[in-house]
Amino acid sequence: MIRFLLEELSDIEGFIAAALVDLEDGQLLATYGDEHFNLQVAASGNTEVVHSKLDVIRALHLDDKIEDILITVAGQYHLIRLLESSHDLFLYLVLDSSVANLALARHVLKRVEQDIVDF
Numbered sequence: 001m002i003r004f005l006l007e008e009l010s011d012i013e014g015f016i017a018a019a020l021v022d023l024e025d026g027q028l029l030a031t032y033g034d035e036h037f038n039l040q041v042a043a044s045g046n047t048e049v050v051h052s053k054l055d056v057i058r059a060l061h062l063d064d065k066i067e068d069i070l071i072t073v074a075g076q077y078h079l080i081r082l083l084e085s086s087h088d089l090f091l092y093l094v095l096d097s098s099v100a101n102l103a104l105a106r107h108v109l110k111r112v113e114q115d116i117v118d119f
Helices: 002-011 039-059 102-118
Strands: 015-022 028-033 068-073 076-082 089-096
Touching: 002 015, 002 028, 002 102, 015 039, 028 039, 039 068, 039 076, 039 089, 068 102, 076 102, 089 102
Parallel strands: none
Antiparallel strands: 015 028, 015 089, 068 076, 076 089
């Protein structure tokens, strides 16, 4: 069922790949997309990114939470969205930045997050 929800993200223009990731150990719980994009490596690395940002929030004594993180690399957007109901999981989405509409992608990603939470 989760894979089906990730498939909804493929409707976003420029879609490359998506995953649901366990924040504790970086394990992939569900994936969808280009099999040539190494989601396991990306999930592991981005787990470290999220942990680092959470450490910074704690160090700054901010009473806040991460909604999403955007990383841009040459030709791609990498979006990380922590699940609001379970900060033990995050959605990871990779898009071709030459054609993707970032605002629309964030909107769809939030909707899929809610669908997963409701699941």
